[in-house]
Amino acid sequence: MTNCSILILDEDDYTWSVIQSDLEQRGYKNLTRIKNGMQLPVELKHFLPDIVIFNYQYHQPDSVMLCNLVKTMAPEAAVIAIVSSGPASKAVRLWASQTNCIDVVIEKPLSDERFFMTLKDISKGKQAAKILNQRTKMLESLIPEAAVVAVDGAEVNKEEAELVEAAVLFTDIRRSSQAITNFPPREFFALLNQMLSQQAKMIREHQGSVIKYTGDGVMAVFRGVGRSHLALRSALKLAENSKTSPLPFGVGLAEGLVMAGMVGDANHSGQRKQYDVIGATVHLASRLCSMAEVSEVIATQQLHHAARLYEPSTRQIGQISVRGFDQGIDCVAFSYAGIDSIGVTK
Amino acid sequence: MKEEFDSAQVSKVIDQALVYQCACPAQVCSTIFELRELFDYQQNCANDTINDIKVHNTIAAAAEKAHKIMEECLKDVLAIEGWDMTTLDMPETLRKKPVKGL
Numbered sequence: 001m002t003n004c005s006i007l008i009l010d011e012d013d014y015t016w017s018v019i020q021s022d023l024e025q026r027g028y029k030n031l032t033r034i035k036n037g038m039q040l041p042v043e044l045k046h047f048l049p050d051i052v053i054f055n056y057q058y059h060q061p062d063s064v065m066l067c068n069l070v071k072t073m074a075p076e077a078a079v080i081a082i083v084s085s086g087p088a089s090k091a092v093r094l095w096a097s098q099t100n101c102i103d104v105v106i107e108k109p110l111s112d113e114r115f116f117m118t119l120k121d122i123s124k125g126k127q128a129a130k131i132l133n134q135r136t137k138m139l140e141s142l143i144p145e146a147a148v149v150a151v152d153g154a155e156v157n158k159e160e161a162e163l164v165e166a167a168v169l170f171t172d173i174r175r176s177s178q179a180i181t182n183f184p185p186r187e188f189f190a191l192l193n194q195m196l197s198q199q200a201k202m203i204r205e206h207q208g209s210v211i212k213y214t215g216d217g218v219m220a221v222f223r224g225v226g227r228s229h230l231a232l233r234s235a236l237k238l239a240e241n242s243k244t245s246p247l248p249f250g251v252g253l254a255e256g257l258v259m260a261g262m263v264g265d266a267n268h269s270g271q272r273k274q275y276d277v278i279g280a281t282v283h284l285a286s287r288l289c290s291m292a293e294v295s296e297v298i299a300t301q302q303l304h305h306a307a308r309l310y311e312p313s314t315r316q317i318g319q320i321s322v323r324g325f326d327q328g329i330d331c332v333a334f335s336y337a338g339i340d341s342i343g344v345t346k
Numbered sequence: 347m348k349e350e351f352d353s354a355q356v357s358k359v360i361d362q363a364l365v366y367q368c369a370c371p372a373q374v375c376s377t378i379f380e381l382r383e384l385f386d387y388q389q390n391c392a393n394d395t396i397n398d399i400k401v402h403n404t405i406a407a408a409a410e411k412a413h414k415i416m417e418e419c420l421k422d423v424l425a426i427e428g429w430d431m432t433t434l435d436m437p438e439t440l441r442k443k444p445v446k447g448l
Contacts, residue, residue, distance in 0.1 A: 108360050
């Protein structure tokens with residue numbers, strides 16, 4: 001039994017019934033047939049098959065172009081062409097090599113197990129790929145986007161950390177220990193996940209990248225041109241959102257050099273690396289976050305200036321001293337705890 | 347090589363006989379195509395020596411002979427099975443026969 005979806009392109013009712021019957025006997029139940037090629041684009045709009053079986057008829061040479069359509073609309077589908085031996089086989093093989101739109105050509109008459117062995121192999125491969133894709137998607141949701149980029153990027157040396165300018169953002173629930181006791185554990189967990197998902201979404205909408213979840217908050221970075229502007233806008237939006245959140249939080253923001261890369265030991269079984277961002281700027285942003293009140297953003301004056309968002313500071317913070325910095329850091333605060341709405345830009 | 351059935355006709359028989367209780371006519375058709383390919387292949391071979399010419403002539407003669415036999419065989423088989431010899435359509439009675447697994 002296989003859950004592979006198979007689309008059969010066959011204009012002949014008899015040969016279709018033969019193929020259908022034999023496929024069903026072998027456990028292939030998810031079968032769809034297209035008799036007329038004109039139906040193909042409509043069908044592929046709402047159904048993407050794993051495998052397409054194309055019964056080529058010598059008297060309809062142009063029908064081979066349907067395979068191109070399949071590869072355009074359903075590029076993941078494997079195309080098997082069943083072709084009569086002789087000139088038809090030669091023509092279709094040539095077409096396949098020129099266009100790459102046919103994966104396997106099998107000659108008629110189908111008098112041995114070759115067809116089903118091929119189908120079984122492709123079907124197995126497709127199912128394995130499906131499982132792998134699902135697993136990859138699940139793993140992608142567990143690791144930061146920047147890590148995926150670092151691993152995927154051919155130009156990046158995966159063993160080396162990179163020193164980059166970035167704006168670092170932290171959020172943290174205020175009085176979380178008390179909040180935990182206010183809700184049943186499952187409800188608290190659900191609320192926490194909902195809140196973190198919303199935060200991550202807002203950060204992504206401002207082109208930020210969530211590096212990790214810190215238990216009851218997130219750590220994110222903004223890189224590239226306009227990072228300070230985007231980071232502050234994102235932070236202000238988060239703070240505004242915090243006003244209505246059952247788990248209100250504060251936000252810390254700093255900009256400067258950070259070290260980004262894989263940390264951890266991958267040489268021993270059971271241990272893994274993780275993508276992280278470290279450095280004094282990270283400490284600073286974390287420290288500012290811990291200082292922020294409910295629905296408040298505390299950012300460095302330097303970031304506020306670079307962001308060119310003329311949001312008035314709502315609380316005097318002055319200079320704070322942070323380990324790793326020789327001098328005190330000028331900071332500003334923006335609070336939305338008692339404000340109905342915020343104007344991000346003025 | 348003289349051909350009684352052209353490529354379209356032979357292919358049509360194969361296309362219809364994807365499989366049914368007996369796919370033998372289609373196998374005969376495949377053999378006809380193979381013999382044609384063999385004949386064409388030896389024709390394009392280099393004849394550098396007298397022996398080369400002898401080899402290729404022998405193959406050509408055998409392929410022609412075998413091809414003629416197989417075409418006759420196909421004609422007879424189609425007639426026995428009741429195929430329409432003008433359109434080369436498979437008889438309905440064959441299509442209705444219980445299908446043997448591919």
